[in-house]
Amino acid sequence: MSENSQTGGQALVHALEREGVEAIFGYQGGAAMPIFDALHDSNIKLVVVRHEQGATHMADGYARATGKPGVVLVTSGPGATNTVTGLLTSLMDSVPVIVLCGQTITSMLGKDAFQEADVTGITHAVTKHNYLIKDANSIPRIMKEAFHIATTGRPGPVLLDIPKNITQGECTAAPLSEITLPGYNVPGRAITEDLQAAAKLINKSRRPVFMVGHGAVLSGAGEAIVRLAKKAGVPVVNTLLGKGAVSETHEFNLGMVGMHGTGYANKAVENCDLIMAIGSRWDDRIVGNIEAFCPDAAKLHIDIDRAEFNKVIQPDVCLAGDARLVIEDLIPLVDPLDTAAWLKDCSSYKKMYALKYQKQGGLRAQYVLDRLDKIGGQDCIITTDVGQHQMWAAQFLRTTKNRHWISSGGAGTMGFGFPAAIGSALGTGISSWAIVGDGGFQMTLCELATAAELGVPVKILVINNHFLGMIRQWQELFFDNRLTAAPLPGNPDFVKLAAAYGVKGWNIKRMADVDKVLQQAMDYNDGPCIVNAEVVQEDNVYPMIPAGAPYSEILLEAPKTKLAKPTGST
Amino acid sequence: MHIDTSKEMHTISIFVRNEPGVLVRVALVFSRRGYNIESLVVSPGTSEEFSRMTITCSGEACTLEQIILQLAKLVDVVHAIDHTNTNYTETEVALIKIRAPLDQRTAILQIAEHYKAKVVDYAPESLVLRLHGESAKLDYCVDLLAQYEILELVRSGKILMARGVDPT
Numbered sequence: 136m137s138e139n140s141q142t143g144g145q146a147l148v149h150a151l152e153r154e155g156v157e158a159i160f161g162y163q164g165g166a167a168m169p170i171f172d173a174l175h176d177s178n179i180k181l182v183v184v185r186h187e188q189g190a191t192h193m194a195d196g197y198a199r200a201t202g203k204p205g206v207v208l209v210t211s212g213p214g215a216t217n218t219v220t221g222l223l224t225s226l227m228d229s230v231p232v233i234v235l236c237g238q239t240i241t242s243m244l245g246k247d248a249f250q251e252a253d254v255t256g257i258t259h260a261v262t263k264h265n266y267l268i269k270d271a272n273s274i275p276r277i278m279k280e281a282f283h284i285a286t287t288g289r290p291g292p293v294l295l296d297i298p299k300n301i302t303q304g305e306c307t308a309a310p311l312s313e314i315t316l317p318g319y320n321v322p323g324r325a326i327t328e329d330l331q332a333a334a335k336l337i338n339k340s341r342r343p344v345f346m347v348g349h350g351a352v353l354s355g356a357g358e359a360i361v362r363l364a365k366k367a368g369v370p371v372v373n374t375l376l377g378k379g380a381v382s383e384t385h386e387f388n389l390g391m392v393g394m395h396g397t398g399y400a401n402k403a404v405e406n407c408d409l410i411m412a413i414g415s416r417w418d419d420r421i422v423g424n425i426e427a428f429c430p431d432a433a434k435l436h437i438d439i440d441r442a443e444f445n446k447v448i449q450p451d452v453c454l455a456g457d458a459r460l461v462i463e464d465l466i467p468l469v470d471p472l473d474t475a476a477w478l479k480d481c482s483s484y485k486k487m488y489a490l491k492y493q494k495q496g497g498l499r500a501q502y503v504l505d506r507l508d509k510i511g512g513q514d515c516i517i518t519t520d521v522g523q524h525q526m527w528a529a530q531f532l533r534t535t536k537n538r539h540w541i542s543s544g545g546a547g548t549m550g551f552g553f554p555a556a557i558g559s560a561l562g563t564g565i566s567s568w569a570i571v572g573d574g575g576f577q578m579t580l581c582e583l584a585t586a587a588e589l590g591v592p593v594k595i596l597v598i599n600n601h602f603l604g605m606i607r608q609w610q611e612l613f614f615d616n617r618l619t620a621a622p623l624p625g626n627p628d629f630v631k632l633a634a635a636y637g638v639k640g641w642n643i644k645r646m647a648d649v650d651k652v653l654q655q656a657m658d659y660n661d662g663p664c665i666v667n668a669e670v671v672q673e674d675n676v677y678p679m680i681p682a683g684a685p686y687s688e689i690l691l692e693a694p695k696t697k698l699a700k701p702t703g704s705t
Numbered sequence: 706m707h708i709d710t711s712k713e714m715h716t717i718s719i720f721v722r723n724e725p726g727v728l729v730r731v732a733l734v735f736s737r738r739g740y741n742i743e744s745l746v747v748s749p750g751t752s753e754e755f756s757r758m759t760i761t762c763s764g765e766a767c768t769l770e771q772i773i774l775q776l777a778k779l780v781d782v783v784h785a786i787d788h789t790n791t792n793y794t795e796t797e798v799a800l801i802k803i804r805a806p807l808d809q810r811t812a813i814l815q816i817a818e819h820y821k822a823k824v825v826d827y828a829p830e831s832l833v834l835r836l837h838g839e840s841a842k843l844d845y846c847v848d849l850l851a852q853y854e855i856l857e858l859v860r861s862g863k864i865l866m867a868r869g870v871d872p873t
Contacts, residue, residue: 259730260733263780317722318779441778442778445770446771
């Protein structure tokens with residue numbers, strides 16, 4: 136090897152360093168060994184996970200919390216296939232993640248070599264883009280392209296499949312200062328005609344609503360949205376992933392919209408005469424019945440991804456661009472509106488349809504989360520798993536800061552919450568509460584070892600009802616309460632289990648202990664800890680708009696009559 | 706809102722970077738949405754760096770808009786254009802192997818002559834005809850020949866080009 140040359144593995148690591156990567160979440164394996172070996176000489180922090188799925192969720196949580204791409208390094212075959220769920224999670228929620236996979240040597244590709252899998256083939260549908268690197272000299276170019284693609288426009292995961300002879304081979308190519316991707320264009324500002332058309336509709340509106348989605352979080356549009364909402368007098372609702380772009384304690388914010396959104400946010404959407412989606416893709420969990428969704432309201436759609444236009448809803452105006460830039464450009468075009476009566480209506484909705492839950496009959500998950508909100512939860516990053524606890528957390532834990540709410544929305548990946556909290560805590564140093572159910576937590580709890588090793592400020596709150604709660608709720612409402620595969624009688628003692636990893640833990644069984652234990656956990660600063668809350672086993676999430684139903688069929692509390700099976704998506 | 710659920714034939718032209726995997730990515734956009742690809746032609750572009758795909762497909766019109774947008778979104782796709790209802794010129798080539806016993810041979814050759822098909826293989830029991838032109842013309846000719854025994858049929862799939870200086 137000549138004096139100025141490096142191995143492919145070194146070229147990869149040098150490219151990571153040039154991109155400013157500070158941490159990698161990885162798991163060893165034969166085909167990835169040359170890359171791990173090159174990391175030995177680097178200052179990049181290598182987080183050794185216990186399962187590759189955990190690595191992808193950690194990188195995802197890291198990226199959502201910091202705004203920087205999360206990086207994963209795994210081996211070929213099963214190492215690579217274990218990242219598929221994490222890739223889907225990041226793709227559905229637009230999170231910049233780079234996954235580097237080892238691969239068998241190029242001469243053995245397609246010959247069923249040991250730990251070989253067609254990884255680019257498998258991951259075409261769960262990545263924004265992927266590469267099979269067949270020339271070590273293309274590493275600097277492809278790495279630069281990969282980071283550019285993952286982090287710009289609508290962010291998403293990019294996977295690089297790298298044969299071992301490439302990472303062991305010689306790379307003499309110098310870093311590139313520029314890349315050429317003729318098929319990849321990212322919209323920035325919306326065009327003037329669209330902005331004017333949108334402003335014209337807004338200026339005519341008397342009952343407008345802004346619906347803030349994940350795109351607003353990603354672009355940091357919150358401050359601009361508040362300025363526009365204040366100037367025009369427009370109430371704001373947010374989607375599950377839009378939480379935090381505009382503080383949920385802000386007087387204009389009505390909280391979460393959709394299937395399990397607040398009654399008042401949903402009433403505002405039901406009665407509006409204009410709705411503007413800001414970086415939201417009109418998910419079926421928000422729209423419900425498409426034909427009956429705000430049939431008489433003008434609809435505006437701001438999105439950086441043109442492929443989202445006219446996909447679910449046919450808006451009156453589509454604005455292609457970065458959410459923050461589009462809102463900033465709209466501010467001078469929008470007049471102060473005559474919305475006094477509408478704002479009064481919205482504040483009366485807040486009183487009429489306030490979130491409520493039973494305080495009797497045992498420890499309620501809602502109470503635990505409500506208390507966490509009141510005793511400092513807003514200063515922490517909140518991550519969640521998927522299910523009832525996720526919806527209750529979204530309702531009762533008000534998010535006041537951008538990138539402080541991390542949840543698997545589109546993919547609905549159980550097992551996401553806890554590793555995501557490890558990533559967010561590592562990336563920011565901010566205490567991260569992983570709100571998990573007893574079902575999802577068991578899917579990735581092997582990462583207790585990773586968390587303990589890192590000593591990260593992760594606080595796990597298990598909302599333990601010994602059920603797949605949301606499944607049980609649907610069985611109760613729509614399947615004659617036939618509880619198939621929903622009870623989890625074999626749950627371990629989570630506090631004892633955590634203790635085996637050297638992780639501190641507490642149980643809560645009574646309302647009277649909630650504040651004390653949550654405060655102890657909040658004050659604990661010796662690494663991760665766990666709170667196991669034994670909550671009422673059979674409780675339901677309300678409000679609820681059954682899947683595919685119109686907003687008018689919202690259930691604010693348990694229905695008195697039997698419900699028809701919902702027609703909408705799962 | 707009225708959703709158009711009628712099925713129509715469409716011809717889409719896609720200009721792509723000549724990268725590995727681009728064909729799979731394009732095919733996935735169609736298959737995921739249940740869209741049927743009727744024909745697909747891939748050919749080199751004006752430089753080695755790019756390729757051209759011409760795809761005819763059938764399905765619901767409202768799904769097609771999504772397909773075009775999703776194709777355009779692929780990193781390796783430079784542009785994707787639906788040429789339905791636009792002004793273009795098209796052509797397709799067919800090779801038709803037909804059993805041609807002496808008592809039917811003259812009639813078959815008359816049809817071939819009418820459609821300006823060229824006999825490219827003249828064998829004792831069979832003929833191979835080469836026919837080119839608009840896909841509809843090929844359809845008519847094949848329909849006529851179907852009264853005889855067509856042994857094999859190979860069609861290239863439609864290719865097209867926008868008229869004037871408009872891009873394809």
